[in-house]
Amino acid sequence: MSSIAQSMPITETIDEQGFPSGEYTRLELFVERRNQGIAAGVELRCDDSESPVRELLDGARRRRHVTFDLERHANYSLAVSNARISMAYLSGGQDLLDRGVSYLTVSACELRPNHVRSEGEDCGEAPAGELQARSAREDPRWNPVEVEVAEDLGRFYEGNVRPKVHFEPFERWMNDPNGLCQFQGRYHMFYQLNPYGWQWDNMHWGHAASRDLIHWVHLPVVLFPQQELDESEHLSGGAFSGSAVPIDAQGRPCAGDDAHAMRFFLTRHIEEGGDPESLVESQTTCVSYDGIGVEQEHTVVERPLVGGIGHELGRDFRDPKVEWRFKVECDQSKPMTLMTVASNLPRKDVQEQHYAYVWEPGSDLRRGWFALDSMDEAGANAADDARVPALAGFVADDDTRLDDADAWRYIGPMFADTEHPEAFTYECPDFFPLDGHDVAVAALMKYRDGGGRFQPVVWYSGDLELRGTERQPRFTARTSGLCDFGTSFYAVQSFGDDSGRRIAIGWLADWFGVRREGEHRANGAMTLPRELHVRHGRLTSYPVREVFDQLLGKVLLRSSAQAGQSCGCGVAGQRISGNAYYARIELPDDSDFDIEIASEPQRGSLHLVRQDGITRIATHGSNTDSLHLSSGICDARTMEIFYDRGIAEIFLNHGEAAAAVLSACNGEDGMFQAQFDEAMNGQAKVEVRELRGIWD
Numbered sequence: 001m002s003s004i005a006q007s008m009p010i011t012e013t014i015d016e017q018g019f020p021s022g023e024y025t026r027l028e029l030f031v032e033r034r035n036q037g038i039a040a041g042v043e044l045r046c047d048d049s050e051s052p053v054r055e056l057l058d059g060a061r062r063r064r065h066v067t068f069d070l071e072r073h074a075n076y077s078l079a080v081s082n083a084r085i086s087m088a089y090l091s092g093g094q095d096l097l098d099r100g101v102s103y104l105t106v107s108a109c110e111l112r113p114n115h116v117r118s119e120g121e122d123c124g125e126a127p128a129g130e131l132q133a134r135s136a137r138e139d140p141r142w143n144p145v146e147v148e149v150a151e152d153l154g155r156f157y158e159g160n161v162r163p164k165v166h167f168e169p170f171e172r173w174m175n176d177p178n179g180l181c182q183f184q185g186r187y188h189m190f191y192q193l194n195p196y197g198w199q200w201d202n203m204h205w206g207h208a209a210s211r212d213l214i215h216w217v218h219l220p221v222v223l224f225p226q227q228e229l230d231e232s233e234h235l236s237g238g239a240f241s242g243s244a245v246p247i248d249a250q251g252r253p254c255a256g257d258d259a260h261a262m263r264f265f266l267t268r269h270i271e272e273g274g275d276p277e278s279l280v281e282s283q284t285t286c287v288s289y290d291g292i293g294v295e296q297e298h299t300v301v302e303r304p305l306v307g308g309i310g311h312e313l314g315r316d317f318r319d320p321k322v323e324w325r326f327k328v329e330c331d332q333s334k335p336m337t338l339m340t341v342a343s344n345l346p347r348k349d350v351q352e353q354h355y356a357y358v359w360e361p362g363s364d365l366r367r368g369w370f371a372l373d374s375m376d377e378a379g380a381n382a383a384d385d386a387r388v389p390a391l392a393g394f395v396a397d398d399d400t401r402l403d404d405a406d407a408w409r410y411i412g413p414m415f416a417d418t419e420h421p422e423a424f425t426y427e428c429p430d431f432f433p434l435d436g437h438d439v440a441v442a443a444l445m446k447y448r449d450g451g452g453r454f455q456p457v458v459w460y461s462g463d464l465e466l467r468g469t470e471r472q473p474r475f476t477a478r479t480s481g482l483c484d485f486g487t488s489f490y491a492v493q494s495f496g497d498d499s500g501r502r503i504a505i506g507w508l509a510d511w512f513g514v515r516r517e518g519e520h521r522a523n524g525a526m527t528l529p530r531e532l533h534v535r536h537g538r539l540t541s542y543p544v545r546e547v548f549d550q551l552l553g554k555v556l557l558r559s560s561a562q563a564g565q566s567c568g569c570g571v572a573g574q575r576i577s578g579n580a581y582y583a584r585i586e587l588p589d590d591s592d593f594d595i596e597i598a599s600e601p602q603r604g605s606l607h608l609v610r611q612d613g614i615t616r617i618a619t620h621g622s623n624t625d626s627l628h629l630s631s632g633i634c635d636a637r638t639m640e641i642f643y644d645r646g647i648a649e650i651f652l653n654h655g656e657a658a659a660a661v662l663s664a665c666n667g668e669d670g671m672f673q674a675q676f677d678e679a680m681n682g683q684a685k686v687e688v689r690e691l692r693g694i695w696d
Helices: 128-135 153-159 227-231 545-551
Strands: 026-033 041-046 053-056 063-069 075-081 083-091 102-108 143-149 172-183 186-194 204-210 216-223 235-247 261-272 280-288 295-301 318-328 331-346 387-396 408-416 425-434 437-445 457-467 472-482 489-496 502-508 530-535 538-543 552-562 570-577 580-586 593-600 604-611 614-620 638-644 647-652 657-662 669-676 683-691
Touching: 026 041, 041 083, 053 063, 075 083, 083 143, 083 216, 172 204, 172 261, 172 489, 172 502, 186 216, 186 235, 186 502, 204 235, 227 235, 235 280, 235 489, 261 318, 280 318, 295 408, 318 425, 331 408, 387 425, 387 437, 387 472, 425 457, 425 489, 425 502, 425 530, 437 472, 437 489, 437 530, 457 489, 457 538, 472 538, 489 657, 502 657, 538 545, 538 647, 538 657, 545 552, 552 570, 552 669, 570 683, 580 593, 580 669, 593 638, 593 647, 614 657, 669 683
Parallel strands: 172 235, 235 318, 408 472
Antiparallel strands: 026 063, 026 083, 041 053, 041 075, 075 143, 083 102, 102 143, 172 186, 186 204, 204 216, 235 261, 261 280, 280 295, 318 331, 331 387, 331 425, 387 408, 425 437, 437 457, 457 472, 489 502, 502 530, 530 538, 552 683, 570 669, 580 638, 580 683, 593 604, 593 669, 604 614, 638 647, 647 657
């Protein structure tokens, strides 16, 4: 232990609020230095020991993931010096996959006036720069912190009026779902996490697991930013998005419940702030045998500078999605393991693509524009029309050596979208076979579509075929459309489970500034898990059956409405205690309607409306009021709404169209009402049910 760590004594006993370790054997802390140039650290003290254990942020390191070993069923207390603990949890011990970690809420105590280091006390050796900084500032002190164990997550989320049925991290920032897979009887979801704050920052991989896709347990963070990112505030990046493949003992992809391990593929990103030419991205792999920790991370795919076949991929080269269920044309019995990476290419180097856009009635969605921000108007920024979004492909020639860089062969661009030259690049790609079709999914980065959506996620349905003299896989899109017609659906990732379902989860992105920071809140949530299908040339998405089996509670309202009724044609405003509900509305025809999903004074309202044959989302009192959020389908007869304290997911005609929207109406009580056209020919049926919480 360094002399600096040992030279920060506490001069008297402090009445810290401690915590019990219970069955856990490890404490994990995310620690951030408050002031540069001053020594910083964290101290753990056990009630059964007179000597504390201390860890420092050495050198100029700004942040550090600190771990302490714990004795079971012991009591501990924490103190910090010039540091802030931004996230803390107990881990380790038996049955962690079932118990999950136990989060701690940590807050600083007020120092007593005499709680200082003794005058003239030796502060140990330190770098000259640090000693010089100390001479002009107050010497470091150990501050006790108050610690409380969040033993009941249901009570914790409820007490802070958090969403009831949508997964969120315990606190801080979350974005893309990563590494979705089934493994040894559980579903695993990893995700992009910043444990240090409310906004995006250098990326970690958070982790949760579930037996039923509904009820999750939080697990330890598994991947961390490169150390140089913790040392320099001028660099950014970390462990960016990626995917997972369950593998057998030989390393070959297999069914999740038969798997020996999970193999991950992800992007390592590093960039100097303000200099896009400094961006470096490469694809790495690592493995988990126990479903909790990962090991053996190393690079398997670098960006092909020319690719050997005349295609120069852009510096943005990320988010590898590995799929092993494709069957090659020459041998349908042999699956092909394919890695898809998002990038962009010179338009002159790719084949023009023309496909049918599945959107009714007629739409101007293709009339989009390049946008650096969600509110940028058309023409505010100049697009690089010479480059187009592209999906780069890599094939594993030996599927038992997925961890070997030599096993991955670059096959060139599998697909490039020449219909969207205004978009900067793709992000978070997905590519999989489904219902006799091959389907590609990706987000159009730095792009607003004709309805005003920012960075919409699009799907393409077509055929993956071997072409050319070298018989390389190439994808031809036949039809395309939006995966989601709302404002908040992004970075969707899918996986095939052992029952044959294709299940997808997306990140609820707050592009339009709806969410507000608050104590014990999180900035980021996931959609409900959706099952995907291709029906009538369209990619559909609908909540998995477990959502209906596990989440729907008691009936709050069951009503019918018919034109000509003396009480009016609709459902009067209904107060929803808890502000989390499911509504199903069945209509007899395509007449107009206005369903008020949420409404709060000073926070606006959210509606699903049909007017002149167009079913769309409308908001009042929000930054999205000017957007035209059409569903893209005609004859919407069945509407299902999941509203969850500021999160709305809407499904039309059993998933023919779907939408995710964030709303500022996230109070403890909600409101639902519906108004139908007096000219409606028949009876409208409405049912509203409460939603059960996933943390209860």
